[in-house]
Amino acid sequence: MVRGRCPGPWCSTEAPEAARVAAGLGGLLGPLRRALLRATRNAEGLPDLPEAQLELLRVLSSSPEGLSPGAAATRVRVAPSTVSNLVRAMSAARLVERVRPEHDQRTVVLNASKEALNLLEPVQSR
Secondary structure, X not given: OOOOOOOOHHHOOOHHHHHHHHHHHHHHXXXXXXXXXXXXXXXXXXXXXXXXXXXXXXXXXXXXXXXXXXXXXXXXXXXXXXXXXXXXXXXXXXXXXXXXXXXXXXXOEEEEOHHHHHXXXXXXXX
16 A cells, blocks of 8 residues: 555545445345345245244254253354243244253253244245
8 A cells, every 4th residue: 555545445535425325225235135035935935933033943843852942052053042032032922832851840941832833844845
């Protein structure tokens, strides 16, 4: 770089305008992506669930014996607190069941509910 000269186009007087446009587009991309995903799922008859919930359900459905929240977090590759938040919402929606094993009432095993398995059926048959 030559002293006193900017090495790229981002240094022009148009940079603030470009940054403003980029920020505006960035704010639209998330909602657009979600709307496209929702429309695609509806068109294909797939469940309209957030991707994180679908991923957790896939992991739980592939583990008929159930998983601890920590094991589920490891398999989904998210923080344990993320699984806790997902399970809270998904339990309220009756998609995940929390079971306390008889041999250790201090622990919890997570299972996909029958309703969740029915929702996943079209996804897994593809």
